[in-house]
Amino acid sequence: MEWLNGVNALTLVFAALLIFAIAYRFYGVFMANKVLRLNAKNKTPAIEFADGKDYVVTNKNVLFGHHFAAIAAAGPLVGPVLAAQFGYLPGTLWILIGCVLGGGVHDMIVLFASVRHKGESLATIAGKEVDKGTGMIAGIAILFILILTLAGLSLACISAMHEAPWSLFTVIATMPIAVIMGLIMRYKGESVRLASIIGGVLLIASIIGGHELMKIGEVRNIFHWKTGTISIAITVYGFLASILPVWLLLVPRDYLSTYLKIGTIIMLTVGVVFVAPTIQMPALTKFINGGGPVIGGPVLPFIFIVIACGAISGFHAVIATGTTPKMLSNEKEILFVGYGAMLVEGFVALMALIAACTLVPGDYFAINTPKELYGSFIAANPQLHTVDLDHFSKMIGVDLHGRTGGAVSLAVGMAHIFNKIPFMDDLMAYWYNFAIMFEAVFILTAIDAGTRVGRFFLQEMLGSAIPKFKDKNWKPGIIICSLIFTFSWGYLVYTGNVNSIWPLFGISNQLLAACGLIVCTTMLIRMNRGKYALCSAIPGVFMAVVTFWAGYEQIVNVYIPKEQYLLAVLAFFAMLLMLIVFVNTFKRWRILLKTDHNEIDWYGEPVKELVER
Numbered sequence: 001m002e003w004l005n006g007v008n009a010l011t012l013v014f015a016a017l018l019i020f021a022i023a024y025r026f027y028g029v030f031m032a033n034k035v036l037r038l039n040a041k042n043k044t045p046a047i048e049f050a051d052g053k054d055y056v057v058t059n060k061n062v063l064f065g066h067h068f069a070a071i072a073a074a075g076p077l078v079g080p081v082l083a084a085q086f087g088y089l090p091g092t093l094w095i096l097i098g099c100v101l102g103g104g105v106h107d108m109i110v111l112f113a114s115v116r117h118k119g120e121s122l123a124t125i126a127g128k129e130v131d132k133g134t135g136m137i138a139g140i141a142i143l144f145i146l147i148l149t150l151a152g153l154s155l156a157c158i159s160a161m162h163e164a165p166w167s168l169f170t171v172i173a174t175m176p177i178a179v180i181m182g183l184i185m186r187y188k189g190e191s192v193r194l195a196s197i198i199g200g201v202l203l204i205a206s207i208i209g210g211h212e213l214m215k216i217g218e219v220r221n222i223f224h225w226k227t228g229t230i231s232i233a234i235t236v237y238g239f240l241a242s243i244l245p246v247w248l249l250l251v252p253r254d255y256l257s258t259y260l261k262i263g264t265i266i267m268l269t270v271g272v273v274f275v276a277p278t279i280q281m282p283a284l285t286k287f288i289n290g291g292g293p294v295i296g297g298p299v300l301p302f303i304f305i306v307i308a309c310g311a312i313s314g315f316h317a318v319i320a321t322g323t324t325p326k327m328l329s330n331e332k333e334i335l336f337v338g339y340g341a342m343l344v345e346g347f348v349a350l351m352a353l354i355a356a357c358t359l360v361p362g363d364y365f366a367i368n369t370p371k372e373l374y375g376s377f378i379a380a381n382p383q384l385h386t387v388d389l390d391h392f393s394k395m396i397g398v399d400l401h402g403r404t405g406g407a408v409s410l411a412v413g414m415a416h417i418f419n420k421i422p423f424m425d426d427l428m429a430y431w432y433n434f435a436i437m438f439e440a441v442f443i444l445t446a447i448d449a450g451t452r453v454g455r456f457f458l459q460e461m462l463g464s465a466i467p468k469f470k471d472k473n474w475k476p477g478i479i480i481c482s483l484i485f486t487f488s489w490g491y492l493v494y495t496g497n498v499n500s501i502w503p504l505f506g507i508s509n510q511l512l513a514a515c516g517l518i519v520c521t522t523m524l525i526r527m528n529r530g531k532y533a534l535c536s537a538i539p540g541v542f543m544a545v546v547t548f549w550a551g552y553e554q555i556v557n558v559y560i561p562k563e564q565y566l567l568a569v570l571a572f573f574a575m576l577l578m579l580i581v582f583v584n585t586f587k588r589w590r591i592l593l594k595t596d597h598n599e600i601d602w603y604g605e606p607v608k609e610l611v612e613r
Contacts (some may be wrong), residue, residue: 098311099346178253309350314512322453355413
């Protein structure tokens with residue numbers, strides 16, 4: 001294993017690019033043509049149910065930008081950074097394998113299922129493909145998980161923008177810029193290129209101008225918001241993104257944010273190529289068996305939970321059955337939007353891991369170990385002393401010790417790489433703040449799409465009792481559901497109570513990923529896909545097993561010993577709901593596999609059984 005230590009970062013970058021390119025060209029195309037059998041002649045919900053608000057035909061490049069921006073939240077940035085505690089090898093392997101065989105498949109099949117079911121939610125799909133009771137339980141579980149997810153993401157965003165006026169200014173500036181882009185694309189015909197140029201120029205101007213404006217004390221004070229103010233602002237933004245037409249704010253802002261996201265990753269990639277840094281973190285650390293200061297559990301099964309969005313993520317199912325299927329113009333685009341965006345996110349996750357692992361291990365652990373525990377940690381591990389951290393703190397102007405959570409590690413790692421470029425040492429503070437802003441934008445684009453999807457979910461669930469709520473054009477229903485859902489996660493954010501249940505995000509998120517794969521495999525079996533259904537069934541069952549394993553470890557070895565009984569109950573509740581969904585779905589598989597009867601469905605394809613679209 002020693003020969004794997006001291007690897008050049010370029011090796012990992014080129015390996016990832018090669019693997020992802022081959023995966024898209026062969027496995028992605030195989031999924032599209034053989035497993036899903038995508039047909040460009042089929043009408044998509046965006047065409048069939050066009051309403052100018054939610055169901056809107058969207059240029060595939062713009063839709064890719066929206067989808068990628070919505071799915072790529074904190075997960076592909078924070079998760080890999082935290083997983084660096086185990087060494088660079090476990091995270092690298094899980095990102096590459098999980099993304100190609102798990103995450104990309106998950107995003108494609110869930111998006112396909114929603115397109116074939118009028119762009120409706122995963123809970124509705126479960127209700128039709130399995131049974132209504134399972135659909136209702138799935139809906140409750142998804143709402144529960146989504147509220148925790150959005151609250152946790154919001155707190156991560158607040159942490160990134162707190163006491164960061166320049167970052168806050170630029171993030172706020174993306175909103176009016178997005179509205180301008182939305183109006184141009186809406187009322188000037190085929191004007192995506194014009195809107196992109198204008199949006200890109202204004203974004204660059206806001207970044208550079210914001211940096212200069214923050215040098216003025218009065219302006220800096222205006223944007224020096226407290227956490228409570230940012231909490232309210234994010235909640236209001238989530239509400240507006242939920243009720244306004246998607247073309248006006250949500251889609252153009254996510255598309256605009258993609259420039260910043262992908263642009264920053266490209267810059268980081270170029271920096272890695274130019275600097276060719278050595279991976280300082282060993283392939284495996286002493287903490288693979290547990291007991292680490294960042295993650296208490298062992299590498300198995302916790303690597304599958306800590307790195308979520310960069311390999312496979314249930315939150316993607318929320319987007320792939322929410323906003324995206326309502327804007328897809330052609331079934332064939334599912335490959336580009338679904339599988340393609342997941343591969344890009346996997347590359348983002350790997351770059352985040354590389355950025356963290358180029359730090360000296362002692363510096364990495366000093367940043368990610370709480371200050372009150374650092375003394376005992378360094379006493380037990382004297383070889384993990386700091387090397388460059390004091391210099392970084394001086395150059396950035398911030399005490400970097402004990403700044404846990406992953407965001408600071410990523411920012412310092414990125415600044416560390418750029419710092420190696422000639423004449424860049426004096427710009428370390430610039431790169432650090434830019435990285436913090438970059439992460440905040442990543443997170444916020446998941447919050448707006450997630451809130452809108454949560455509103456869809458709530459409307460569907462209330463609509464089963466009060467049919468009027470199912471009318472997507474009924475404005476009182478839109479506003480009421482948006483207020484209820486936004487308040488649910490906004491209250492947790494404002495009170496800060498969700499901090500204590502953030503560890504549940506990993507377990508809940510991966511349970512939802514397993515749910516998406518397992519439920520949608522039912523649809524493939526019903527559609528006579530035969531052995532091809534194994535492409536989603538195998539990763540689905542695998543994720544269910546490892547997540548239940550991690551949940552058990554978390555409850556028995558972490559929550560109960562620490563007397564965190566509320567967390568134990570919440571984790572058990574999430575696992576119980578999903579267990580019921582899985583058992584009912586497996587029963588449905590057994591029935592379908594024994595069925596030889598054939599029908600012709602809405603799309604003219606032979607299926608084992610007809611279900612409501």
